[in-house]
Amino acid sequence: MEYIKGRGAQHNTHNRFLQHEHEVLDDFLNYCASENENADANKTIYIETHPKTILNKTNSPEMGLFYSMNPYQGCEHGCIYCYARNTHEYWGYSAGLDFERKILYKKNAAELLEKKLRSRNWQPxxxxxxxxTDCYQPIEKKLEITREMLKVLLKLKHPVSMITKNALILRDLDILKEMAAMNLVRVNISITSLSEKTRSTLEPRTATIKKRLKTVETLAKNGIPVYVMMAPIIPSINNHEILPLAKTVSELGASDMNYTIVRLNGAIGEIFTKWVEKTYPDRANKILNQIKSCHNGTLNDSRYGTRMKGEGKIAEQVAMQFRLAKRKYFQEAKKQPPINYHLFDKNQTNQMSLF
Known part of the structure; x- marks a missing residue:
C-alpha cells in the first residue's frame, strides 16, 4: 500500500470495543486505480461534542494528583507513538488514522472550566x-478554545501547566506573560529530535524543529518558565541526540529537560510496527527489538515505576546520558519558585462584592 503522506499512522486498527471490522479489499483499490480515483481522500473532519465537564482527575503514583484539560480529542499532529491514540476507541473510532483525521472539539470548554472553578467546593x-492530546493542534488557530480557557484562568488567577509541540502557543504570549508575572504558569515544549527529517516522519503535522526551538527562546526571554520534554526516546531513532538537544535548549533558556522511553501500549504496538516497517525497513527489526529490551521483552510495560523510564541496558544508558546532560548543561540553570496557588479567587469579578 502506498505511503500516506502527512500522516503518522498508515492504517486504521480494529476498535476493540466494536464487533465488526472495516476492511479495504484489493478489488476496491484496483477499481480506484483503474478509474484514476483516490481510494482515500485523507481529509481531516472536525466534530463538535457537548461534554458536561472539562476536567479529568488523574491520580498517578508517578505524577501525583492533577487535573488534565483536553479541549480536543484526537490530534491532527499525527505523532506515531502517541499514547493517547487508544482513547479514540472510546469514541467509536480507530486509534490509527481516525485519531488524526476525526478531531472532536469541545466548544464550551471555557464555560465549563469557569463553572467548575467557581463551584463551592473547588480548591486550587x-x-x-x-x-x-495537544491543546495547540492546528484547529486551535481557528477555534481559539485554548485561548478562551487561558482567559478564564487569568481572570481567576488559577495556576496551570501546559505541554505542546506547536509554536502556536506564542499567539497567547500576552496572557502567558501576565500569568508568569504572578507565577501561575509553567510551559513544557516537547522536542523529540533536532533533525527535521526525523521530526517529519515521527510527528508529521507538528511545528518544525526550528519553530519549536524559537518558541523555547521566546518564552524564556519573556519571563515564562519553559521546560523541554524529550518524549519519547526511541532506540535507534533519536537516543543519540540527548546531549546535543540538552545543550541547544539550555542555551536558549530552558529551565530544565526531562524524558520518557517509548512504550507502545494497546493498539499503538500494531500501528507503530506497520509504520516502522514502511519508514525504516532497513532497521525496523532492530528498533522493535530494542524497544522490547526496555520493557521486559514486550513493546509495552504498564507497571508504575518502570513504564516511563524503562529498564535494561539501553534504558540505563539513556538514564546515564540524561544525568550527564543535566550536570553539564542545567546545573546552573535558573531554578523556578514553586507555582503560586494563593492568588486564586473564585469570586473575582469586575465589580466589588457587596457582601
Missing amino acids: ELLMFSGN
Missing part, C-alpha cells in the same frame, strides 16, 4: 493542558 489544584 494543578491543572494541565494536554494531558492527553
